[in-house]
Amino acid sequence: MRRAIWARRALDDLAGIDDFYAQDDPAHADHVGRAAVRAARFLAEHPYAGPRMEDDKRKWRVPGTYYLLLYRVAPAGVEILRVHHGRENWMIS
Template identity: 35%
Template sequence: MKIRLTKAAIRDLREAQTHIAADSEEAAFQLVVRLDKAITLLGERPTIGRPTSQQGIREWSVPGLPFLIPYRIAADAIEILRIFHTSRMRPPHWL
């Protein structure tokens, strides 16, 4: 299934990459590779995440990484709402 990232998800990914790159460019690159693989897996298995209290939104805790990916399944694509680092204060709603 096609994947779409929201502006917020792209911003989250860039912030994580920039933060880690300050210490290690290689670690930042590896993080992006691992998150890309996780997002690809969501495209292959859209119901892998658990439903949330918000209608139509699911979230998936990325194995081996401190990231949570909230998303929704549309007719033509999976929309990644955020790529959220779990050390941050979680917002009350993903939208």
């Protein structure tokens, strides 16, 4: 079984998203986190689903959210590199 490996920066991104929503809308914070994990699991099984970007990176919109997973295909599955809001200028990070 292929798996999703979360980079430290991606985990930090998720923690920041959770912190941002947790006080005012904890249900939304939970929704975004769960949806991101489901999307990562999907990508582990279908690593070429997202469109290719530069340097063999790919992106995938987390269903039901405005967030994107930036990832790369790895031998064991996928490595989730970052989690960004679709309106962020994520190309600079």
